[in-house]
Amino acid sequence: METGIEDLARPVEASAVLEMLPARPRLLALGEPTHGEETLLDLRNALFRQLVEQEGYRTVALESDCMRGLIVDAYVTSGEGALDDVMKRGFGHDWGSSRSNRELVRWMRAFNADRPADDHVRFAGMDGPLEITHAESPRQALTALHDHLAAYVDADLLPCTADTLDELLGADERWTDPAAMTDPSRSIGRTQSTRELRLLADDLVTLLKTQAPHLAAVSSPADRDRARLYARTAVGLLRYHSWMADTSPARMARLLATRDEMMAGNLLALAARGPVLVHAHNSHLQRDKSAMSMWGHSRVEWWSAGALVSTRLGDRYAYLATALGTMRHQGVDAPPPDTVEGILHALPDPQYVTDAARLACAARTIPAVPRVSPYFGYAPLDPSHLPRIDGVVYVRNVPHD
Template identity: 30%
Template sequence: MMIDPGDAASVRELVGDARVVALGEGAHNITEFYELKDRLFRTLAEELGFSAFVMESGFAEGLAVDAWVGGGPGRVEDVARDGITYRFGECEPMRGQLRWMRARNCAGPARVSFYGMDLPGSSTSPGPAVRAILDRIPGRPGDRELVHLSDLGGRTEAALGYAAMSAPGRALLLRGLRELAERAAAHGDEVAGRCAASLHAFAAELDPPAAGPYPREVFMAETVRWILEREGRVVVSAHNAHVRRTPFLNRPTMGGLLDAALGDGLVVVGMTYGSGPEVRFAQRSPRPYDCDVFLEARVAPANSVEALLDRVGQAVTGVDLRRAPRTLFDGVDGTLAGGGLDLVDDFPAAFDALIHLRRVTRIPGAFERLRAELEAT
């Protein structure tokens, strides 16, 4: 029932023959989650032949990160900052993982690759995907204007910029993205084609369907399957809400879509924590990112799985849910995610395993950067 994330034999037993190990996290920008995922990826690469780390980050931007871990030029600080979206790369644990990947690639033939699987520009700006496509296909008149129009800026700046566009301006941008995506698909370059798919998903996410999976979830799942055509076994890193098999807020998730395609070829590991910092938002208006942000101390509700695992008394507790007795979750209503109680009807259906940390710390400077970003809007 119990698993030890630091023990290769324990990890091997959990993973089995799965081609995809999806590692979740109950909150972003938590130091210990980064460190744990790095350690698990190294074990999976060295012991089980996993060859790629796939991250909840822009696919187009990730191309530069993969080039760097393959021995390309540049400083890891710059590559991690510019090539990993949502500012997830602005921390030492992530830079340390990239350094390890580069050193492994330089030492021998067992290459490890980095991929983003998400929409471009932290899901608010199509610019990075536009530039990546134009680097790979023949140019045409008007391309320079499209680059200028599509480069909306950073995450909050881009969301506000798009919201402030006139209707004709939005129509011009979306028409340009659609036409470029069609050119890329027709050209035959596979990477440009995946960037084109990210543009289609970006546009669809602006007006998502009322039911069913969000276009972003579909794109991430399809990107993982695209990567599996090129890699043998991969680690996928994202929030618990993306990797879980069961619906989140009544919407199918990336994990659910992958489960339908891969079945036993997928192992999903959720990561939770009991106490430590928790970011909360208070929306002031419907305007994008118009909200107050607070850093509070997290307290696990008595009916949460975190409170249950806290009682085990270990700093790190790993549970193989496939072998755990069903009575383990008597009285448990959910797992904490995103600052609230996320109801989970059946933990073994949502996750194959849970790794629980009793206490965590936040990436230094992450909250201050977030607050400054929101205050600048």
């Protein structure tokens, strides 16, 4: 089948990716249509390694807990900790058990070993401390922010003591109750103590901002970056817990939007530091609205982190979507020819990247219809999204690892 993309199928290499983009992106995002498949993560590793070694990208951000990510970053930059422990404690969503993620961390450490600190490749988690089953307590972020300010500013300016925060936070188990994800009455997000914490968090963040000239004189840039991370995370978690306690029809949409807003804040902060490579699910990186149905809710829509970041960065944000052909261990067989994946599957290459604009023209000619996935964990590409995607990486077959 002639689709017009045959001559644009290129190897998934750094040079091919950058040549198809209108400008060199400050933030280059690679999405995946399903989680946990080592084949896709191996491809990510190979591409990111080239972009670091050949093109000067110096931050790798994954869809993982931003607070836990500090553990990984300390390891890859200074060798702090043992790799086994770093993989166990440094990732959210159990991503540390992935062979490919382990290989990525090991390679980053080796890359940095003989380089000066200002040339290190850094690791970051782009996600909040959020899991499908629960959201973490804001204790770590809130107390770390308080500690940072207490170390540098006059005690009279602090809105509260560390003991007050500890008393209001209470036991962490109150925050992480899995039942609260589906039962708002089990959440403590709108109790009086949590409302007080939100006000104190706002005061601490304001103090961090109003003391910026003083803090710039007495603390390191790395310390200030971490303090801003603590501030974003504390405020975001408290907001997320508040929406967990909501009983309105907008509850799930608010939770999903709040999560992606936290992701966007982290990505924008990283991009301000230097060129960033990011890997996450397509739904978090696309410029179109994301949508899903879960826990008996009707279709829920929200703006993804990619959409929010793209609005701020313009063409300094680039998004490559990954599509796949077969994943037979999950019941995903060869795609129908009248889908985006079917068009891509007609080419024999096992893996390649192609221009999304040319693919969009081919999809309109057929015209392409959305592929229906028999596996809930895999989200096919929506043909209507192609005009707002910069490139498509295609993997013909994802075998069982």
